[in-house]
Amino acid sequence: MFKHKLTVMLGILVLFSMVLSGCAAAVPAAQPAAPAAEGEASWWKTASQSASCEGVTIRGISESTPPSNFARETLAPAFQAETGITVELETTSWDEMYNKAINDMQAGTGIYDFVYIEQDIIYQYLANNYLVNLTQLLADNPNLASPDFDFAKFTSFIDNFKDADGNIYGVPMEAFVKIYLYRLDLFNDPAIQEAFAAEYGYDLAPATTHQQYQDNATFFTQYGTDNGLELWGTTVQGNTGHASSFYEFFESIAPTFGVYNWGINSENWKATVENGGGMNSDAAKEALAFWVGLLQYAPPEATQSTWDEVAASFAAGRAAQGWVYGENAAWIATDPDRSKVVGNVGVALPPVSEGVMEAAADGSGYIGYYDGGSFGLPVSSKNQQCTLLWLEYIGQESVQADWAVAGSRIVMESTYDDPKVQEVDAKTDNYYTLMKDEGPLFRGAPPFPFHSALREVVQPFIWKALSGELTAADALDQAAAAADAELVNLGYGQ
Amino acid sequence: MRSNRMGWALLAPTLAILAVVGFLPFLYVLYVGLFDWNPFSNQLGMQWAAVNNYRRLVFDGAFLDSLWRTGLFAFVSVSIELSLGFLLAQTLVKNFPGRTVFRTLYVLPLVMAPIAVGATWRLLTIPGFGPIPYFLDKWFGIDYRLGTFADQAFLTVVLMDVWHWTPFVTLTLLAGLTAMPKEPLEQAQVDGANRWQVFRYLTIPMMMPVLLTVIFIRLMDALRVVDEVFMLTSGGPGTATQFIGIHIYRVVVPKTDYGYGSAMSLLVLYFTIVLCWLLFIALAQVGKQRE
Amino acid sequence: MAEPGNPKLVAPVQHKTRPRGFLPIETNRFDRIFISVIAWIGISLLWMRFLESWIPLWGATVLCLLLAILIVRKG
Structure with a gap:
């Protein structure tokens, strides 16, 4: 009798957990990559497969701010739906974010595949060779270079993340x-x-x-x-x-x-x-x-x-x-x-x-x-190619407008002209216009x-x-x- | 001989674990403490510094201040906890209506994690939101702002510690009081000793081992307090509640001064060991006197 | 426990303790080494703080070594 009950209970549990995990898998799939169009989706898929990244999980850490939360809640699921790469973005307090990121990179543990780099800390990171040269990485992996991604599209804010030779070490994700x-x-x-x-x-x-x-x-x-x-x-x-x-x-x-x-x-x-x-x-x-x-x-x-x-x-x-x-x-x-x-x-x-x-x-x-930050790729990361795809994904022009509306941050000139941004601009007493005109x-x-x-x-x-x-x-x-x-x-x- | 070998064999797993989780890290810290090592300094990597870190330490005002502050905090809060705890234990030994309920409610803070205690107190004390500043202002006209007034911050931290740990002191002392033989007390009363004399010459000496043990445990805890205080004041205002644990955290983690921070923590370990040892000797002496 | 009339049972409690040294507490060899190390660290720290500008730290080390020998042998 007891055994029978146990079997039934276990059965219910298994069923329940299957339903739950099914839901979890269904949620991101149900949001079919809002910002990207059909043709692009296939490029991301091919690229992901060619680097055998499907099913891989990449981890990142950032400060819990409106822009980072948008990346975690909206961009990460969309990216997963397109590429099959899971992005786990840990958003925490500013202090904690630095402590964890620096400890990880200093010890070379490789917990994080991408870290938030604030404009003011980049020189510390470069001096210690914590970061991967993204310009070089893109050049070395032409099959992973998305046609929609181009460093030249960013505002001059990206200059903050360059070394003396002009190599880029971070993809800007916020600036304000x-x-x-x-x-x-x-x-x-x-x-x-x-x-x-x-x-x-x-x-x-x-x-x-x-x-x-x-x-x-x-x-x-x-x-x-x-x-x-x-x-x-x-x-x-x-x-x-x-x-x-x-x-x-x-x-x-x-x-x-x-x-x-x-x-x-x-x-x-x-x-x-x-x-x-x-x-x-x-x-x-x-x-x-x-x-x-x-x-x-x-x-x-x-x-x-x-x-x-x-x-x-x-x-x-x-x-x-x-x-x-x-x-x-x-x-x-x-x-x-x-x-x-x-x-x-x-x-x-x-x-x-x-x-x-x-x-x-x-x-x-x-x-x-003038504050802001980028996502960079630590040398200690074990999934550099997959992370490169993610960095390119968040650096597409098409994802910028919604992000700007959610986090009042702008990293590309073209974002200022987007109707969605202009609508919010009117409601915020022209904050975006002020940033564009007076930012320098x-x-x-x-x-x-x-x-x-x-x-x-x-x-x-x-x-x-x-x-x-x-x-x-x-x-x-x-x-x-x-x-x-x-x-x-x-x-x-x- | 055989039993001896057996004993070592039984101890071996414990010793091995102790070596790995205790002794090896200690040696590493000892090693790092002899170097200048800050990944963000001009010289990359570890630079041999011999005992220079210790030389800097004995002149480091901020470090010595925070050491002194920690001592003061430990002394004040443990004294209050001890007196309050003893008083409550004496009360709880007697029977009164509602005693069980009171006991249960009273030990609730004990089961809370320090970080939760800190968070609770933070919510209680935030100006414009928490009840403590509101009522202090309304009833007594006191301007209570933890971020501004150093004395208030220190006092609040002590209070928080007392609130959190007095139940522990009470419970332990209560166990001691309950286990105490009744005869000497009754005899003393028959002989006409008053309550103070009974307390001073009988209760205290008989409770001495328990008292010393409680002091021992609480003092060690108070000296390494970090989480509650960090949550409540993060060491501020200024450095008014920056106890040694928080100070070391700041040097090692945000400042990434690994070498200097290692030396600092070793020095604190040294003071703690000396203190422990003195208390241990006192405990042993008391034990001997009783024999 | 022991019957007062039976000396066999009372006498053999003879630990191998040395005559007590100058330290105020009863110690074994490990205790005395421990005390020496503690003293060495403490004296060195105080030395660095107050005396090092006149006498180098080696002074403290030599002093502590002598002290340690004294404590371990006579403490």
């Missing part, structure tokens, strides 16, 4: 600027405009100078208090225990005061003013004091906010203006499920000190952070091979300035001295 967002409904409210003009003697507008930014922040914080609103004047990405605050200061705030490249002199690798650097220059100190001063006009969660919380605070309508990573601009402006400020998001260039805009225009400076005013991180090592040394001082343990001037003096010492330690400058 850290932009100044403000609340259209508040800035355009006649009553508010009147109150502001009465108090400050000039018209309310998105800030073009730091003083104006601070006035706006002060005004809206007061406005929130007076009207019993959960509203503050600005966001601050001021987490006192996370690298995000270091980045906001050195890549978004300091440049608007004319302090570039983290204040490090790349002629002699020095940070202190005494040694020819600029990390503790007067302009840098002014910038830090300004930014730390903004905390009193920021929501209380500011000192625990990374880029994610900043976007969330703005989307929750808790701030009137702020520096927000552009990858979030589209969903904040258009997704009513996650954002309370849909349709009320204004986009502008950040405020700058005198002379900075001119310096940015002639290329000697920049006004903010922004710049990525300086090409430091010691990027994260130096960041770890400098950031505690920024945190201490934010928590009020140190004054802005002391924090930067100590940070610059520590940076000088660490650079020598790392073998840069003497």
